[in-house]
Amino acid sequence: MGLLDKLSGWLGLRKKEVSVLCLGLDNSGKTTIINQLKPTPEQERVPTIGFNVERFKSSSLSFTAFDMSGQSRYRNLWEHYYKESHAIIFVIDSSDKLRMVVAKEELDTLLSHEDIHSKKIPLLFFANKMDLQDAMSSVKVSQMLCLESIKDKPWHICASNGIKGEGLQEGLDWLQGKVSV
Numbered sequence: 001m002g003l004l005d006k007l008s009g010w011l012g013l014r015k016k017e018v019s020v021l022c023l024g025l026d027n028s029g030k031t032t033i034i035n036q037l038k039p040t041p042e043q044e045r046v047p048t049i050g051f052n053v054e055r056f057k058s059s060s061l062s063f064t065a066f067d068m069s070g071q072s073r074y075r076n077l078w079e080h081y082y083k084e085s086h087a088i089i090f091v092i093d094s095s096d097k098l099r100m101v102v103a104k105e106e107l108d109t110l111l112s113h114e115d116i117h118s119k120k121i122p123l124l125f126f127a128n129k130m131d132l133q134d135a136m137s138s139v140k141v142s143q144m145l146c147l148e149s150i151k152d153k154p155w156h157i158c159a160s161n162g163i164k165g166e167g168l169q170e171g172l173d174w175l176q177g178k179v180s181v
């Protein structure tokens with residue numbers, strides 16, 4: 001039984017496939033987290049589209065992950081997925097204080113995008129790498145990203161350890177109640 005079983009089971013009652021977009025700066029832990037969520041690590045692997053794009057599908061869910069970076073020539077590609085997404089998982093390296101402001105810039109750009117702005121799409125934040133000694137708490141991360149200012153979308157932040165899979169279930173449990181298709 002994987003982390004996704006409950007979520008997929010619940011979503012399986014719906015007719016439409018649910019698309020979850022997993023975003024964040026490179027090195028934040030997206031690939032690690034996605035690998036934890038896969039039913040089995042190697043099964044159902046979908047070949048990489050671009051060098052920073054990953055996708056996998058389970059029965060009723062599709063996950064697509066992108067490295068966000070300001071200069072990226074792939075920006076149009078990941079923004080293309082905004083329209084069809086039902087939930088966004090935003091992963092932050094809680095130990096990367098230097099790039100927290102860059103993560104905030106990317107988040108702000110995401111939230112002001114025309115395909116996201118008016119949508120009540122749930123946002124799940126993983127304050128990842130909580131195991132590292134210099135990691136900031138999830139409260140501190142949420143302050144640095146000004147999450148309190150997000151009033152028009154449901155959001156939730158969880159401290160996580162992508163390598164051990166800690167915190168992921170809590171996040172998915174929250175997400176399960178918020179996704180509407």
Ligand SMILES: Nc1nc2c(ncn2[C@@H]2O[C@H](COP(=O)(O)OP(=O)(O)O)[C@@H](O)[C@H]2O)c(=O)[nH]1
Pocket residue numbers: 024025026027028029030031032033067128129130131132160161162163164
């Ligand atoms: N200590 C620690 N390292 C992590 C955690 N999650 C991911 N990493 C490591 O961070 C690095 C980047 O992870 P990766 O999943 O490739 O990041 P991505 O670029 O966002 O896909 C890898 O060396 C991972 O093993 C975590 O929770 N704790």
Ligand SMILES: [Mg+2]
Pocket residue numbers: 027030031032
């Ligand atoms: Mg990756």
